[in-house]
C-alpha cells in the first residue's frame with residue numbers, strides 16, 4: 001500500500017476514556033484498612049482477656065477493641081461504596097473504548113461480528129470486565145488478612161504459626177486449580193451467551209419472514225439450541241465453585257483443629273496464656289480464610305476473559321488519516337492505480353489505471369459479488385486497498401486529513417443509518433453545517449420533500465414518530481448524502497428501493513445541482529447505467545470493461561448482467577434497449593427486430609440496437625444520445641489520457657480498436673461477432 005495513511009495495527013487500542021486508577025487504589029486502601037482492623041482485633045481481645053484474668057483494668061484495651069470493630073465496619077462500608085463506583089467507572093470506560101474501536105474501524109473489517117455478539121460484548125462482557133479492577137484490589141487486600149494473621153500469630157506463638165504455615169500450601173493448590181478450571185469455563189460460557197444473543201437478533205430481523213413461513217416453533221428451537229451447552233457450562237462453574245469451597249471447607253477446620261491442638265499443648269506447658277490461645281485460634285481462622293478469596297478470584301477470572309472480548313473490539317483496525325488537503329476547486333477526478341483488495345486470502349478486486357473524469361456520473365455494474373461495493377468503498381476510502389492507491393484530484397486518499405476526506409467524499413447506502421432526532425437533524429448530521437434551506441433543498445433533490453411535508457411536524461418530526469417505508473428511509477439517506485456531498489458522491493445501491501420514476505427525478509435533480517461533482521453509482525438497473533456518462537463493468541473482481549452503456553450493451557456478457565439476453569440477471573431487468581423497462585411494456589423486445597418503445601416515462605422511442613444496428617437513444621425524456629448527457633461538463637471518456645481498460649472483447653486476444661476516436665469497428669468475439677464500440681484508448685487489454 002503506497003498511501004501514507006495506514007490502518008491502526010492490531011494491538012493498538014482505540015482512543016477513549018481511561019478511568020484513573022484512583023478508584024481502584026481507594027478500594028485497595030479501604031479493603032486493606034478493614035483487613036488490618038480485623039487482624040488487630042484478636043490481639044486486643046486477647047490482651048483484654050489476659051488483663052481481666054489478671055485482675056487489671058482493661059478499659060483502654062476494651063476501647064481499642066471497640067474502635068477496631070467500628071473502624072472495620074466503616075472501612076467495609078467504604079469498600080462496598082468505592083467498589084460500586086470503581087466498577088461503574090471501569091464498565092463505562094471499557095464500553096466506550098470498545099464502542100470507539102468499533103465505530104472507528106475499517107467498516108468491512110467488522111463484517112464478521114454479528115450484532116448479537118457485539119451486543120454481548122458491549123453489555124454483559126463490559127460489565128464483567130468493569131468489575132475486574134475492583135475485584136483485583138479486593139483480592140490483593142484479602143491476602144492482607146491471612147498474611148497479617150500469620151505474622152500476628154507468629155508474634156503470639158511461633159509453633160502455632162508454623163503449624164498453620166504447613167497447612168497453607170494445600171489451600172493454595174485448591175485455589176490454583178479453581179482459577180485454572182474456571183477460566184476455560186467462563187470463556188466458553190461468554191461465547192455461548194453471545195451465540196444465543198446473535199440468534200435472537202437474527203430472529204427479530206427476520207420476524208416477517210418467520211411469520212409468513214409459519215416457522216416460529218423452528219426458530220424458537222434454533223434460538224434456544226445453545227441453551228443446553230450454556231446450562232452445562234453454568235453447572236460446571238457452580239461445580240468448580242462448590243468443589244473449591246468444599247475442599248477449603250474441609251481443610252480450614254482441620255487446620256484450625258491442628259493449630260488449636262498445638263496451642264493447647266503450649267498453654268499446658270505454660271508457654272501461652274489463655275488470651276494468647278484465644279488470639280491464636282482466631283488468627284488461625286483468619287489465616288485459613290485465604291479460601292474466601294475463591295469468589296474474588298472467580299470475579300477476576302471472569303473479568304479477564306470478558307476484557308479480552310471487549311479488547312477485540314477496541315483493537316479492530318482503523319483508518320489512520322494524513323494531513324494533506326485537496327487542491328481547491330478540483331473537479332473530483334478519481335484514479336485507481338494498481339489497486340488490489342484481498343479478503344480471506346482471496347483477491348476480491350483488482351483495478352489498475354482506472355481513471356474517472358471529474359464531474360462524470362459513472363455507473364459501477366456487475367453481477368452480485370463482482371466487487372462493486374468493494375470498489376466504491378476503496379474509491380471513497382471506507383477501506384484501504386491491500387496494494388496500490390487511489391487518488392482524488394491527484395492526492396492519495398490516505399494522505400488526506402479525515403476532515404478533507406469526509407468533507408469532499410459523501411456516501412449514500414442502501415440501508416442508511418439515520419440515528420435519532422428529527423428528520424431535519426438526520427439530514428443535517430455530517431461534516432458541513434447546513435442551513436434549514438439547504439436541508440430542504442437536499443430533501444427536494446432526493447425526492448423526499450413530498451412525504452416529509454405530510455409528516456405531523458414536517459422535517460421537525462422525530463424519526464421515532466415517522467414510520468418510514470424502505471424507499472422513504474432511503475431517500476432521507478440520499479438527502480443527507482446530497483446535502484454533504486463535496487466533489488465526490490458515492491451511491492452504493494442507494495436508490496434500490498426507489499421506483500424508477502423517482503430514481504430518474506433524483507438523477508435529474510443531481511445533475512442540475514450547482515455543485516455536480518463526480519458521482520460513482522453502483523447500478524443494478526440498466527436505466528441507471530443508461531443515464532451514466534460511463535460504465536465500469538466488473539466481473540469476478542476485475543474491471544472487465546469501461547465504456548458507455550450503449551457501447552457495452554452490444555456485448556452479450558454485459559447484457560447478461562441485467563438479464564438482458566435471457567440470462568437471469570440482477571434487479572430491474574432490462575428491456576431490449578438495455579435501459580430498463582421500468583414497468584412500462586416494451587415492444588419489440590427480444591429478437592423481433594421491431595423498435596422498442598421508450599422505457600420509464602419516455603416519450604422518445606428507443607431503438608433496439610441489437611437487432612437494428614441503429615444507435616440506442618436515451619431512454620429518458622430527451623431523445624438525446626446517452627453519451628455525455630445533460631449537465632456534465634467533464635469529458636465522459638478520457639480517450640487520450642486514461643489508459644483505462646475498455647470493453648474487453650472476451651479475452652480472446654482479438655485486437656480491440658478505439659472506435660470513438662478512430663471509427664474502427666470493434667468485434668465482440670466472445671459470443672456474437674457483433675461489432676462493438678470501444679471508447680477510450682489504451683494499449684493493453686484488461
Ligand SMILES: Nc1ncnc2c1ncn2[C@@H]1O[C@H](COP(=O)(O)OP(=O)(O)OP(=O)(O)O)[C@@H](O)[C@H]1O
Nearest residue numbers: 108109111343344348367368369370371372373374
Ligand atoms: N470483509 C470481507 N470479508 C470477506 N469477503 C469479502 C469482504 N468484503 C467483500 N468480500 C467479498 O468480496 C466479493 C465482492 O463483494 P462486493 O460486496 O463488492 O460485491 P458486489 O458486487 O457489491 O455484490 P452485490 O451486488 O451482491 O452487492 C464478494 O465475494 C464478497 O463476499
